[in-house]
Amino acid sequence: MVDRIQSIRGMHDILPEAGAAWSWLEATIREVVESYGYQKIRLPIVEKTELFARSIGEVTDIVEKEMYTFADRNGESLTLRPEGTAGCVRSGIEHGFLHNQLVRIWYSGPMFRHERPQKGRYRQFYQMGAETFGMEGPAIDAELILMTARLWRALGLGGLRLELNSLGNAEARAAYRDELQSFLRSRRDELDEDSRRRLESNPLRVLDSKDPDTREVLREAPQLLEALDESSREHFEGLCELLSSAGIEYVINPRLVRGLDYYSRTVFEWVTDALGAQGTVCAGGRYDALVSQLGGRETPACGFAMGIERLLALLEAQDLLPAPAVPRVYVLSQGAAARREALHIAEAVREARPELGVQVYCGEGGLKAQMKRADRSGAEVALILGEQEVVEGMVTVRALRGEATQNMVAQTALLAELLRHCPMDQEGR
Structure with missing residues (x-):
């Protein structure tokens, strides 16, 4: 008897009976983002490994442990894309559509990370993202958040909570990093193993720890918002004012740092308590230094990404998915x-x-x-x-x-x- 070939662990089939829900969600996303004037970009699934090492950060979990990286026949190191922002920036620099332009683009498709598979977390997963370039003030941050809020309304979703924070500029973040590192070293024995490893290489990521003991230590840690530079503080206050005037409720979370090194100033997440550990449905923020970091000219930038599978799981939990398509x-x-x-x-x-x-x-x-x-x-x-x-x-x-x-x-x-x-x-x- 011939052995059956099965799918790779963490890379799942989307079966025909799920097709109606996927099509409906994708069509709703497209309708909402394009109503804001965003144009779709289609990016390669495979990029040079250097792109993600330079953008995401070499000491992040994604680059250190989660990327699908291989050498092609010419010996060049290539990687299946783990996220979409770096590819958008690479494309913008390569094709020259970022400099002195106001750009609004969006993308969707599969991403790849070698994580431990569990409900709502896969090794091949689908993301939708939106990226903006050339706009410096908080208005574009607010627009992106308003667009996601409109999507939740279009889908009928409830129970999502918006969390905000600011990481400040590079100088303020570096000064805070040193202060946080000094505090964490004094409490090193109370930290979990992952946090002790991150302590020397990327201490801000300790703020994102899910370990209960480490989170207890962090209650006494210095606050990033207290270390902000004046410009970042004004930007963050401006964003909060815009959201409040638009009727968007939010919670300021001083420990929200995101898992990618390229973020600066605004970071935000839409989270839910209905999906257990996989509570982040949509996340984003500003990455003003990334374009120059990848070889382009200095360009303000802001964007977000959301997991399609997690959105579908939340829609299912709230009984909002359409019935499978059948012939009449x-x-x-x-x-x-x-x-x-x-x-x-x-x-x-x-x-x-x-x-x-x-x-x-x-x-x-x-x-x-x-x-x-x-x-x-x-x-x-x-x-x-x-x-x-x-x-x-x-x-x-x-x-x-x-x-x-x-x-x-x-x-x-x-x-x-x-x-x-x-x-x-x-x-x-």
């Missing part, structure tokens, strides 16, 4: 001539009523077996063609839901009969 019309036939006519009729209905969804039984089974298939399909109406119908130019129309009515109509009157069984909604669908 199922076509049955008996005999060679009727099978040919069935295909013609199905095409005519699709042409006139594309919103219905029409499925044709393509096989040799008898009408009784076909009718069972039609019923299991979830269709509302069965169209039945036999030798008599073909000769007389008729179609038998049978209701599959509610009262089981059946009548024979002329093919020329079929569309009117279908309209009676399957009326259009208010938007003409």
